[in-house]
Amino acid sequence: MKRSFDLAVKAAAAAAFVLCVECFVWRRRCRIEKHAVSPRARLRVRREADARRVIFSIEGTLDEFAARLLAYSVAQVPPSATAIIDLSAAAPIRGGALALFARVFAAGRRVRLRGLGEGHDGLLALRPVLRQTEWDRQPGPEAASFAELRSVAA
Numbered sequence: 001m002k003r004s005f006d007l008a009v010k011a012a013a014a015a016a017f018v019l020c021v022e023c024f025v026w027r028r029r030c031r032i033e034k035h036a037v038s039p040r041a042r043l044r045v046r047r048e049a050d051a052r053r054v055i056f057s058i059e060g061t062l063d064e065f066a067a068r069l070l071a072y073s074v075a076q077v078p079p080s081a082t083a084i085i086d087l088s089a090a091a092p093i094r095g096g097a098l099a100l101f102a103r104v105f106a107a108g109r110r111v112r113l114r115g116l117g118e119g120h121d122g123l124l125a126l127r128p129v130l131r132q133t134e135w136d137r138q139p140g141p142e143a144a145s146f147a148e149l150r151s152v153a154a
Contacts, residue, residue, distance in 0.1 A: 043070060053082050055114075058090040067093075067100035074104045074111065081110075088115025098122050 043066055044057040054077050056070060070085070077083045085104070093101055101123065104111055116123070 043073070045073065051078075051081060053084055055084045055086060057086040060089075061091040062093050062097045062101065064096045064100055067097040071100055071103045074109060075107055077109065079109065083109060083111045084114055085111060086114045087117070087120055090115075090120075092119035092122065094122055 042059040044059070046055045046057070047053075048055070056073065058066075058070070062070075074083045074085075083104075113123075
């Protein structure tokens with residue numbers, strides 16, 4: 001009698017344990033599905049025909065992995081070539097990705113920015129020298145005034 005009672009208690013405890021584990025897994029799965037994940041950045045590389053310019057196009061949100069990949073890719077560009085980073089389709093760069101993205105300019109290579117919008121103010125605050133270097137803005141009234149300022153300074 002005692003054995004059958006112990007067996008029944010152990011079976012009930014095992015069933016309760018399995019039920020609790022399944023409930024926790026189910027709740028976690030629902031929470032993960034509801035959590036919105038931002039689209040990862042796509043990095044496209046194009047090389048011009050004369051091999052003097054390499055264009056890196058960034059699309060989406062630049063995370064730390066993609067920023068590290070971009071920094072390593074720019075480091076592989078020959079010193080005689082100009083690296084152009086196209087940010088026209090990129091979301092604002094923030095956090096650790098911004099610090100990794102700043103390494104691109106610390107290497108001393110020729111790097112130009114294209115499509116730098118108002119959402120990329122963190123990059124300008126991090127590297128104020130970019131305001132004095134050559135970079136292309138998206139077409140707009142600011143681009144004309146920037147071109148006039150560059151011609152007056154020269």
